[in-house]
Amino acid sequence: MNVSILEERKGSIANKRGKGVSCERESVSGSVSQRACVYCGARVVLNPITDAYHIVHGPIGCASYTWDIRGSLTSGEDTYRNSFSTDLRETDIVFGGAKKLTAAIDELMEKADPRPKLIFVYATCIVGVIGDDVEAVCRMTEQKYGIRCIAVKAPGFSGTKSQGYKLACDAIMTLIAPHKNQAKQFGVNIIGDYNLSGEMWIIKGYLAQIGIPVISTITGDSSYGKLIQAPSATLNIVQCAGSSVYLAERMQEEMDVPYIKVSFFGIEDTTSSLLRIADALGVPELSQSARAFAKKKTAEVLPIIEKYKPYLKGKKAAIFVGGGFKAISLIRQFNELGMKTVVVGTQTGKKDEYEIIGSIVDEDTIVLDDANPAELERFMIEKQADILVGGVKERPLAYKLGVAFCDHNHERKHPLAGFAGIENFVREVHLSINSPVWQYVKGGAA
Amino acid sequence: MMDLTPKEVKERSALRVNPCKTCQPVGAMFAALGVHGCMPHSHGSQGCCSYHRTVLSRHFKEPAVASSSSFTEGASVFGGRSNITTAAKNIFDIYNPDVIAVHTTCLSETIGDDLASYLMDIDVPQGKVMVHCNTPSYVGSHINGFYNMMMGFMNYLTKKSGTSNEKTAVFPGWVNPGDIRELKRIASLMNVDTTFFPDQSGVLDAPMTGKYVMYPEGGTTLDEIKGLGDCEGLIALGEIIGIEPAELLKKKWKVPYALLPMPIGVTYTDLYISELRKQSKTEVPGELEKERGRLVDLLLDSHQYTYQKKVAIFGDPDVVIGLTSLVLEMGMIPKYVITGTPKEEFTRKINALFDKYGVSDCVAKANKDLFELHQWIKNETVDIMIGSTYGKQIARAEDIPFIRAGFPVLDRYGHPLLPIVGYIGAIRLVEQITNALLDRFDRDVSDENFEIVL
Secondary structure (H helix, E strand, O other), rough: OOOOOOHHHHHHHOOOOOOOOOOOOOOOOOOOOOOOOHHHHHHHOOOEEEEOEEEEOOOOOHHHOOOOOEEEOOOOOOOOHHEEOOOOHHHHHHHHOOHHHHHHHHHHHHOOOOOOOEEEEOHHHHHHHOOOOOOHHHHHHHHHHHEEEEEOOOOOOOOOOHHHHHHHHHHHHHHHHHHOOOOOOOOOEEEOOOOOHHHHHHHHHHHHHHHHOOOEEEEOOOOOHHHHHHOOOOOEEEEOOOHHHHHHHHHHHHHOOOOEEEOOHHHHHHHHHHHHHHHHHHOHHHHHHHHHHHHHHHHHHHHHHHHHHHHOOOOOOEEEEHHHHHHHHHHHHHHOOOOOOEEEEEEEOOOOHHHHHHHHOOOEEEEEEOOOHHHHHHHHHHHHOEEEOOOOHHHHHHHHOOOOEEEOOOOOOOOOOHHHHHHHHHHHHHOOOOOOHHHHHHHOOO | OOOOOOOOOOOOOOOEEEEOOOOHHHHHHHHHOOOOOOOEEEOOOOOHHHHHHHHHHHOOOOOOOEEEEOHHHHHHHHHHHHHHHHHHHHHHHHHOOOEEEEEHHHHHHHOOOOOOHHOOOOOOOOOOEEEOOOOOOOOOOOOHHHHHHHHHHHHOOOOOEEEOOOEEEEEEOOOOHHHHHHHHHHEEEEEEEEHHOOOOOOOOOOOOOOOOOOOOOOEEOOOHHHHHHHHOOEEEEEEEHHHHHHHHHHHHOOOEEEEEHHHHHHHHHHHHHHHHHHHHHHHHOOHHHHHHHHHHHHHHHHHHHOOOOOEEEOOOHHHHHHHHHHHHHHHOOOEEEEOOOHHHHHHHHHHHHHHHHHHOEEEEEEEOHHHHHHHHHHHHOOOEEEHHHHHHHHHHHHHHOOOOOOOOOOOOOOOHHHHOHHHHHHHHHHHHHHHHHHHHHHHHOOHOOOOOOO
């Protein structure tokens, strides 16, 4: 199918020779965008808090679609794996839903065991329109029950998914702000890792082996009790910069916790991240220990990469992920494998990230902001991609095009971070690209 | 897993926990995907469209293409007229569908967008059409959205030419492409010329060709929808999902209808076939009789393992009614039967089935959630559960064998390709249910009672 490109979209597509890609813009009406909304952004960031009650105040849909959707693992409670909602009905729309929200919270407080310590109330699209004062209900709840109850006003229309990330970060700040004056302790917070397939545990394990304590994790495998210790940390390490750099900046400003951006995808980024964390802590022994650790681990994974490289060398990859920082890591990882990235798209990439991307890809690589299926299809075909790395909505599209696929989003089933993740990633890419199924697909009915 | 769920059940009136339903727009999107060359369009915030596409993609393991009006702050204050106008232009320019099927969302409903008048003012290219329906997310469930979209199409497109097209319309309800293929196969064996509406077969189970087409070959064509008013009769499957669109076609164009339960199990498949026989006035071919005979044979062979086994069934009303009828035919006890969709008609139908088969101590409820079902199970457990993927947490927590059926099934493969309707579908379900019980028996039985032959 030959699909033309919307005029308004042309600025969001670039190759290295052209001008920079324009980004951080709202989607065009009528476009089959892969983007989600403000509520979605807020929910995915806060959802992994394991002992929080996430109540969606609105009609049922938004609660249904976000019920246990993220593979964020827990070592403690599994409250967050349930779906709570006020399931607003027509009468609530007419007469207001605040009463129902209060009643829902009362029902929860009366019946839930263990007693909730932390509630997030997400106000979706229509709550502002019908005039419910969600903040007042949350304040009343805090007074009445002596717990934390935080409003996340996230109507879908109020911006992009990034706006939702920001709201989630603000909610975390509201949660931890009362604890900002506690004594400092040596150690880091891991920020912007959602413990998908237990990835945060891997990173935490590396830091432990190097000798760096982890104070709090935001938000993968976190809990109310651990989160409020976050202000006591010496350093924030920010993994998913797209969702969390704003939080790190606020914590730096208001709580005196400096931050560095890290990425644990691929040998290059994992090694440099571990070294930079140790260096930032300013303890020479830790830097030495980090260097030795990375060296040892690299030696362990290199043979694995070498083993798969002959099957992957020269293959072409297309990348379509949420944040720009992850795209950068993936491009580097494909470079390590001798593969070439021919198409790169993100949903919420920032200007500086697109600049870095421009500097590590080839001249003719296509760079897209907020790509839609038609564009992805066109450029994957044009550039003859062998594999697409993306999320749930892109998987069937890739398969239909006869292109292999690796899920680097919520549906990843193996950890892809750290040295352990490299093996999983390489194996997944290999399995999909070199599966025997393609013989039947590409040749058609023989 | 699910350590939170307390055994003691207390009445809740405001808090919904672990829903057994979702909102109208996804139903509208799914129905619209059953129309050939159609771009479903979500008139609301971008997230709605994204969520609906995601859940459909996760269920069918296929691309589910739809566009969005991408509401901003401005649209929510000033209304979405300019969004839908721009969207229509962009969609026809770029994606070139035959029809755009617009559904509303909670947002566009609440701000009072008047889609009928917006659409009238849009300059639709020659030969193309736009239709719309209202799908307020705070009314009913995804089931309402499904039939509202059917009615949207019928309101805009159906006609009566005065000459019968000698066809029978079939509304298959919310089923998988594999079910639609089976329903069509039966109709064709019965020699009935049909129009299925909607028809996701060939769309959401499009075969792999190495090429991606945005509008695959399947789907009810616009001409077929226009011709619904010229049909001789209508068979609407699913008494809850089918009644309103069937009534509409009758009211508009005097097409008489038969409203039947979803043809799951022996009895309900018999009803479908006997209705087809009325339409075609031909005898039931030997092939179908033999299929029925094989199903009954299987029921007989397996009954010793299914008799009196207790089952919990949950999901969408019509599928659950069909499944309940089937398990009763298998001699099982449908201990708990729930739907999240608020339709009291559901409860009456299920209770009537309980009476018909003389089972007691069973509970049927509409407008319930899976948290409450879990609580009931904690008080008195069941031998097996049947329903959507969302039951898997309960099944694991309580260690109960679990058969996936209905919507959505997010964690298994192949299910949309195979039927649960018709005698063949029933054979498949009986096999799955019986073998799940036997697998559990083999897992739990002591070594000395472990046997090769069962």
